[in-house]
Amino acid sequence: MAAKFLPTNQLASWLAELSGQYRTLVPRREGDAVVFRPFEEAFAPELGVRPTMSTKASVFPKCEPLMTFKYEKDEEDPGKVMVDVTERRDDAPAVVVGGRPCDVAGFFTFDRVYNTEKIKDLNYLARRENTFFVSLACEQPATTCFCNWVGGGPADTKGADVLMVPVSGGWLMEPVTDKGGELVASLEDGKAKEAEAQAVKDKANAAIGDAVDVSAAQDKLLALFDDAAFWEAQSSKCISCGTCTYLCPTCYCFNITDEKFGMEGVRMRTWDNCMSALFTMEASGHNPRPTKAHRLKNRVGHKFSYYPSLHDGNIACVGCGRCIKSCPVSVDIRAIVQNAIAAPAPEQEG
Amino acid sequence: MTNASNPYLPAIGTIIETIQETPNIKTFRVVLNKEEDMKNFKFHPGQVGQLSVFGTGESTFVINSPPTRMDYLQFSVMRAGEVTTKLHSLSAGDQIGVRAPLGNWFPYEELKGKDIVFVGGGIGMAPLRTLLLYMLDKREDYGKISVLYGARSPQDMAFQYELPEWLERDDMTTRLTIDVESEGWEHSVGLIPNVLLEMNPSPDNCVAVTCGPPIMIKFTLQALQKLGFQDDQIITTLEKRMKCGVGICGRCNIGNKYVCMDGPVFTYKQLKEIPNEL
Numbered sequence: 001m002a003a004k005f006l007p008t009n010q011l012a013s014w015l016a017e018l019s020g021q022y023r024t025l026v027p028r029r030e031g032d033a034v035v036f037r038p039f040e041e042a043f044a045p046e047l048g049v050r051p052t053m054s055t056k057a058s059v060f061p062k063c064e065p066l067m068t069f070k071y072e073k074d075e076e077d078p079g080k081v082m083v084d085v086t087e088r089r090d091d092a093p094a095v096v097v098g099g100r101p102c103d104v105a106g107f108f109t110f111d112r113v114y115n116t117e118k119i120k121d122l123n124y125l126a127r128r129e130n131t132f133f134v135s136l137a138c139e140q141p142a143t144t145c146f147c148n149w150v151g152g153g154p155a156d157t158k159g160a161d162v163l164m165v166p167v168s169g170g171w172l173m174e175p176v177t178d179k180g181g182e183l184v185a186s187l188e189d190g191k192a193k194e195a196e197a198q199a200v201k202d203k204a205n206a207a208i209g210d211a212v213d214v215s216a217a218q219d220k221l222l223a224l225f226d227d228a229a230f231w232e233a234q235s236s237k238c239i240s241c242g243t244c245t246y247l248c249p250t251c252y253c254f255n256i257t258d259e260k261f262g263m264e265g266v267r268m269r270t271w272d273n274c275m276s277a278l279f280t281m282e283a284s285g286h287n288p289r290p291t292k293a294h295r296l297k298n299r300v301g302h303k304f305s306y307y308p309s310l311h312d313g314n315i316a317c318v319g320c321g322r323c324i325k326s327c328p329v330s331v332d333i334r335a336i337v338q339n340a341i342a343a344p345a346p347e348q349e350g
Numbered sequence: 351m352t353n354a355s356n357p358y359l360p361a362i363g364t365i366i367e368t369i370q371e372t373p374n375i376k377t378f379r380v381v382l383n384k385e386e387d388m389k390n391f392k393f394h395p396g397q398v399g400q401l402s403v404f405g406t407g408e409s410t411f412v413i414n415s416p417p418t419r420m421d422y423l424q425f426s427v428m429r430a431g432e433v434t435t436k437l438h439s440l441s442a443g444d445q446i447g448v449r450a451p452l453g454n455w456f457p458y459e460e461l462k463g464k465d466i467v468f469v470g471g472g473i474g475m476a477p478l479r480t481l482l483l484y485m486l487d488k489r490e491d492y493g494k495i496s497v498l499y500g501a502r503s504p505q506d507m508a509f510q511y512e513l514p515e516w517l518e519r520d521d522m523t524t525r526l527t528i529d530v531e532s533e534g535w536e537h538s539v540g541l542i543p544n545v546l547l548e549m550n551p552s553p554d555n556c557v558a559v560t561c562g563p564p565i566m567i568k569f570t571l572q573a574l575q576k577l578g579f580q581d582d583q584i585i586t587t588l589e590k591r592m593k594c595g596v597g598i599c600g601r602c603n604i605g606n607k608y609v610c611m612d613g614p615v616f617t618y619k620q621l622k623e624i625p626n627e628l
Contacts, residue, residue, distance in 0.1 A: 260405030283431030
């Protein structure tokens with residue numbers, strides 16, 4: 001499919017056109033943060049910096065109804081109360097413009113869990129199938145970026161419908177899928193900008209540096225499971241705030257809670273986070289992960305060991321570095337993984 | 351799965367009977383409202399279900415009636431948190447949600463021809479009851495059946511309506527024990543592991559199935575080992591905080607195993623192979 005050119009001064013009109021057909025999410029500056037919000041002409045999209053939030057919420061909202069329920073009294077027999085449950089699903093088509101290649105890659109981590117032969121998470125799938133991505137290639141990787149360690153790259157197209165590459169005067173819009181071709185059909189021809197876009201991609205690929213091989217982490221993290229001293233050292237700075245999980249494009253854990261108003265209510269699914277002590281606390285008071293060392297071990301272990309062991313070696317991390325950049329105490333998951341790989345093999349019992 | 355298409359959607363069931371087993375354990379007998387749901391409901395002994403009280407939430411309980419008795423599904427609930435407290439306030443006629451069956455099950459096919467020793471403590475007797483009743487209904491398929499059931503006091507002993515039958519049957523051996531002497535108690539007094547050692551079951555062609563509080567399990571394992579039971583001759587079921595029940599929500603994992611999918615039933619041999627995070 002032919003690449004198109006989107007001049008800077010036509011960005012707003014193109015987004016307005018998309019908004020007529022789709023829920024269109026773009027990065028918007030709100031205070032110090034850049035978050036994804038529905039496009040409004042009054043707010044210029046923030047495409048110059050990498051968004052603080054990933055695009056995760058576009059497919060996996062922070063909070064969503066799974067079903068509603070209603071208690072109904074039997075008029076014939078007022079002592080008898082029946083309950084009726086109705087599924088809730090949002091499959092309105094959406095386009096997300098300005099997420100980065102690492103953000104979109106995060107959904108593949110979800111797919112392997114939410115869409116299996118045995119289990120289909122219909123709420124997730126409805127949005128996954130109806131959400132399209134116009135990803136923005138990264139010109140200059142940040143110091144916290146490590147997408148190339150985990151199979152990505154600053155101009156990766158995997159999962160995108162269109163790759164948007166910054167060039168002089170605007171963006172080269174490269175369709176990746178048929179749907180992407182449709183989204184940029186109205187734009188002018190971009191052939192003249194192709195060479196420049198390639199140079200931008202090459203420069204970014206060179207700037208991200210050499211990848212570190214983290215494949216040894218899968219076995220090593222497991223071998224260190226009972227090494228309490230190692231995990232206490234790695235988690236000593238952590239304050240269990242959970243920021244890392246909320247900003248992560250691959251963290252997919254959730255909670256389910258009911259809200260009731262009178263005789264009716266809603267069963268909600270909300271993001272949850274394994275860095276919280278309450279995550280695994282049982283009603284009896286027993287907690288299998290009682291300390292932050294246990295919880296950080298699970299978070300890193302899940303991403304770099306347990307998940308890859310179940311999903312053909314795929315790591316549940318896209319290297320976006322948001323967990324590093326926004327951590328209030330600078331816990332660095334790269335360092336933990338490398339420390340684990342470098343740690344001496346634990347002594348065998350007996 | 352009660353609902354094959356949406357794993358989170360409970361079937362609606364009606365509580366047909368409740369039994370106050372002990373001061374803090376209440377049993378619910380539930381029938382799914384849709385006749386075809388009840389008719390098509392298939393499960394294996396040891397599988398669990400999520401019970402919903404809409405407006406309060408869901409919690410996981412083992413189905414403790416056996417698949418050979420499908421008049422109702424039985425769940426025994428110990429009052430511990432919000433959902434269980436709300437469940438305890440319900441009675442016959444009330445509606446609840448049921449997402450079941452979930453998880454794996456006791457390897458009852460592989461156990462055919464073997465002697466079985468059940469060792470249950472407190473509410474831990476509930477999952478064992480499923481397998482025990484199944485085996486009693488298929489009595490000719492199994493060898494000697496022995497049951498050791500212990501609770502803190504006579505009042506804490508659940509399933510009292512069927513204990514006399516277990517004690518009287520001549521095709522099984524039943525031993526009941528409480529922790530400390532109590533007036534009128536005619537059975538054993540002593541901690542489960544000690545009584546188990548006294549019972550001295552032979553490990554030859556035998557499998558021990560045990561469930562109970564963690565401290566009981568710990569010492570029961572030691573007793574079983576002393577008796578000569580190997581790690582793959584000991585089966586238990588695990589409890590975890592579970593939400594989705596289908597291996598997604600992420601809180602019941604132990605390393606790469608999910609108790610809601612890979613469990614709750616594990617042999618002691620399997621437990622030794624997975625990371626130590628019970």
